[in-house]
Amino acid sequence: MLLPQTKEREYRxxxxxxxxxxxxxxxxxxxxHTLITNYETLQSSFYIEAIFLMAFSIYFIFYLIYxxxxxxxxxxxxxxxxxxxxxxxxxxxIESKQDYTLILVSIDNLNDINNxxxxxxxxxxxxxxxxxxxxxxxxxxxENFPMGxxxxxxxxxxxxxxxEKYKTVLELMCLKSSEFKVDDIxxxxxGAITDTSYSRDIDYLIExxxxxxxxxxxxxxxxxxxxxxxxxxxxxxxNAIDKREIVVMSQDVYEGSEVAFKECFIKxxxxxxxxxxxxxxxxxxxxxxxxxxxxxxxVEELINKCREDxxxxxxxxxxxxRNEKFLSRVKEILKESNKEIIFVVSEMEYYSHxxxxxxIINSLKSYGVKIAxxxxxxxxxxxxxxxxxxxxxxxxxxxxxxxxKLSKNRSVIDGFNTMAHEKGIxxxxxxxxxxxxxxxIKSMNIDYIQGRYxxxxxxxxxx
Numbered sequence: 001m002l003l004p005q006t007k008e009r010e011y012r013x014x015x016x017x018x019x020x021x022x023x024x025x026x027x028x029x030x031x032x033h034t035l036i037t038n039y040e041t042l043q044s045s046f047y048i049e050a051i052f053l054m055a056f057s058i059y060f061i062f063y064l065i066y067x068x069x070x071x072x073x074x075x076x077x078x079x080x081x082x083x084x085x086x087x088x089x090x091x092x093x094i095e096s097k098q099d100y101t102l103i104l105v106s107i108d109n110l111n112d113i114n115n116x117x118x119x120x121x122x123x124x125x126x127x128x129x130x131x132x133x134x135x136x137x138x139x140x141x142x143e144n145f146p147m148g149x150x151x152x153x154x155x156x157x158x159x160x161x162x163x164e165k166y167k168t169v170l171e172l173m174c175l176k177s178s179e180f181k182v183d184d185i186x187x188x189x190x191g192a193i194t195d196t197s198y199s200r201d202i203d204y205l206i207e208x209x210x211x212x213x214x215x216x217x218x219x220x221x222x223x224x225x226x227x228x229x230x231x232x233x234x235x236x237x238x239n240a241i242d243k244r245e246i247v248v249m250s251q252d253v254y255e256g257s258e259v260a261f262k263e264c265f266i267k268x269x270x271x272x273x274x275x276x277x278x279x280x281x282x283x284x285x286x287x288x289x290x291x292x293x294x295x296x297x298x299v300e301e302l303i304n305k306c307r308e309d310x311x312x313x314x315x316x317x318x319x320x321x322r323n324e325k326f327l328s329r330v331k332e333i334l335k336e337s338n339k340e341i342i343f344v345v346s347e348m349e350y351y352s353h354x355x356x357x358x359x360i361i362n363s364l365k366s367y368g369v370k371i372a373x374x375x376x377x378x379x380x381x382x383x384x385x386x387x388x389x390x391x392x393x394x395x396x397x398x399x400x401x402x403x404x405k406l407s408k409n410r411s412v413i414d415g416f417n418t419m420a421h422e423k424g425i426x427x428x429x430x431x432x433x434x435x436x437x438x439x440x441i442k443s444m445n446i447d448y449i450q451g452r453y454x455x456x457x458x459x460x461x462x463x
Contacts, residue, residue, distance in 0.1 A: 023061055027054050077123045078130040078149040086148025090158045091202055093146070101163045101195040103170055104209035105133055107153030108188040117185055128182045129189065130155060136176070140169050156206065163195040192216060204230040211283070237276060237284045240268035241294055244301060247275060248461040250312065253428065253450040260448055261311035261342060263430075265457070266298055278315075295320040299330055303337050305461050313342035313372065321345060322360060334367040344395065346374035350381045354388050361390050372428065376416055377409075386420060393426045393448070401431035401451065406440045413444060421445075
């Protein structure tokens with residue numbers, strides 16, 4: 001048992017003891033007084049009743065106190081519901097209501113506020129934002145609604161009815177928040193909305209809210225595929241992985257005028273004939289902890305089913321690359337096949353055990369594996385990995401691929417390209433769509449070039 005848990009139990013016991021002892025003392029005093037004053041007339045049943053009275057009263061008091069401190073309804077910082085109580089409350093609401101809407105309100109810059117102004121000011125911002133949201137909704141005629149703080153700067157609000165009823169309210173609230181400040185601290189607020197037409201499972205609803213929030217921030221629209229019932233979608237993904245139902249598309253990657261290798265793109269095939277794209281299935285795979293199993297299946301399928309002389313690159317979860325089970329099996333497969341393969345990886349959070357990561361990379365090189373780091377120039381980990389890992393290739397983020405971005409950010413690309421070449425690492429850019437972009441890239445000494453201007457996607461395998 002951890003120290004906080006031990007201390008919590010000690011605290012509860014001492015508090016229960018302090019509250020229970022006076023009641024116990026009063027009970028003893030009452031029984032003693034009765035015994036002294038009415039000793040000769042007391043019946044034997046009195047003694048039995050007195051014993052049961054003391055035992056049950058003390059047990060009941062201790063039980064109430066102990067369990068009372070286990071149940072916490074409100075969050076100390078924001079004074080809204082705790083996540084646990086909010087989930088419990090909303091689940092009951094969804095069961096009893098035909099239509100129910102959830103709204104996610106997010107303080108996007110809370111982490112920056114904590115770093116710049118301190119955690120106390122961050123907590124103050126949380127309280128003031130929760131208060132402001134509540135006052136705004138009341139001013140719109142919405143009252144007695146549950147609101148809870150679920151993590152970081154995120155609040156969930158539950159409202160009876162369909163989302164169409166509250167869309168305008170959320171939009172206006174986000175617009176009014178553009179000038180919102182707490183003691184001269186600028187607060188950036190965004191929101192998303194969904195309802196039980198998507199799912200009646202609160203976990204799916206809240207996950208969907210975060211997806212919608214990310215889509216709103218990046219100006220992306222939800223695809224029709226994402227409107228599949230999430231429970232059904234999970235089953236489709238699991239079945240596709242179990243049965244190895246995949247479609248493999250590829251696109252040529254050029255080095256000069258020659259094809260150097262192919263990049264492979266994996267889609268899953270569902271039982272009902274629908275194709276599930278990576279954007280949809282990857283979040284489910286990660287949620288269910290199937291990343292290693294999926295990546296291993298893809299490597300096995302590609303190596304066993306593709307042509308002997310094919311060189312191909314596939315996107316891989318970095319956590320799979322660092323997994324012992326995955327490494328052991330991949331080395332066995334590669335030893336038997338002697339194929340060349342490129343693993344393309346990227347991750348938002350920096351993996352600090354660089355020596356271990358390098359050891360894994362170098363152990364794979366003897367089996368014909370090359371490692372490419374993706375999204376260079378957009379996420380900070382790509383620069384750190386370029387600087388510290390024994391990788392073979394860097395791939396620039398697709399942000400730089402069109403002509404306009406290439407021209408404006410040429411110095412950024414040149415800088416990374418020079419750094420890579422000085423370390424003996426090759427560079428790669430993708431998604432080139434026109435001749436103008438291609439001509440710019442040719443003049444920049446990029447090693448590998450890819451895009452629909454050079455070659456279209458083709459299906460190379462379907463199970």
